[in-house]
Amino acid sequence: MSSQPYSARQRLIQAALELFTAQGVSGTTTRQIADQAEVNEVTLFRHFGNKHGLLLAVLEESAAFKNLGESLVRRANPPGSVYQALKDYASESLHALERVPEFVRSVVGEADQYPTENRRALGRGLTEANRYVAQYLATVMEQGHLNTYLPAEKLASLLNGMLLGYAVIEFTSEFHELWEDRDDFLENLVRLFLHGAMSPVPELAITPASIVLTPEVADLPALIVHEILRQAGKLGLQDYALAYVLFGAGLFPREIVSLQRSHQIYDANGHFLQVTTPGFVRQVPVNQWIMGKRYGSYTNNPLIKWLKSRKDTQKAMFLDQNGNLITESAIQTCWETWTQGLLTTQGKPPALEQAQHTWCVEMLMRGISLDNLSILTGCDRVQLQPYARRSKEKAALEQATRLDHKPA
Structure with missing residues (x-):
């Protein structure tokens, strides 16, 4: 036996794999396996206990x-x-x-x-x-x-x-x-x-994956987010609702302009928007809590108040100053108005895309899995990895801060 190039255990696993493949698990006996491996049947029992123990080794080690x-x-x-x-x-x-x-x-x-x-x-x-x-x-x-x-x-x-x-x-x-x-x-x-x-992917289409596909994540701190929402609220119901959707649902401007009044679903248990882009339809939640602060409820929040105040017959969820469907440039103009005078930690004015960054990181911080975030955004796990990394960084900072408040 010592002349064999492989150990008894290795020969038993290889013999079992060959026999299981040729005649099935149930049709193979431990005696047949031992004979093909050129070992005593007692050796098989000593290494694996029984045939099922050997099958376990085959599944785990044959790769x-x-x-x-x-x-x-x-x-x-x-x-x-x-x-x-x-x-x-x-x-x-x-x-x-x-x-x-x-x-x-x-x-x-x-x-x-x-x-x-x-x-x-x-x-x-x-x-x-x-x-x-x-x-x-x-x-x-x-x-x-x-x-x-x-x-x-x-x-x-x-x-x-x-x-x-x-x-x-x-x-x-x-x-x-x-x-x-x-x-x-x-x-x-x-x-x-x-x-x-x-x-x-249509050559000029903006797909859901392009919303968050970015090498760097630049989420906004809570103080700036709440200040943006406060400034938007001072300008009227639509501005407040628009800012609320940006931070509460993580939508991209191209998705917001396609929203219609009928695209929302809400009751006491949740508030959702149906988002439609070329060749792609999904639902996303509208969060009542944003960066630790509650903005109404699922049945009474800035978006619902805006839509209930409407007297027009337009189907669009958001309108421009002339009462027509809002455009991406109009959303950008609103954002610049809300963020006037604000600076990020990089010393720059907040950028519109940072609202989506903030939403993705916050969802991960609150415990959503990458798989579920992938469903909500339409992105795969690889595209979402920068957000997972950023959420872990924030969690580490929060834990370190909590530990600093406790004496050793």
């Missing part, structure tokens, strides 16, 4: 899922055709699953009989693979100049789930007549993603 994902990242230089890039990945994934049909059948069919540790290991393996696939999809979307209303991680989960579902159906049933063949399935899957979950 089959991870290797598939890493191979994607290594070659993640998609061709000019996004369609072909997605189809290549889906096709390769199915080929990989088709090479181990018995293993897939056993893992899926017997998973409910596995110990908790085995199911957790399987989940970790899928999560690891998903992370690599998300990187691949992010590259595909960037090079293909695509916009999506879901972050890359969610798209990867959906794609992998559909591919695994196809494999399970194909390996466990016949004559289902769901699709003509594998190519028919792949064709429809890729078209679904390209036309349902992804869309080309």
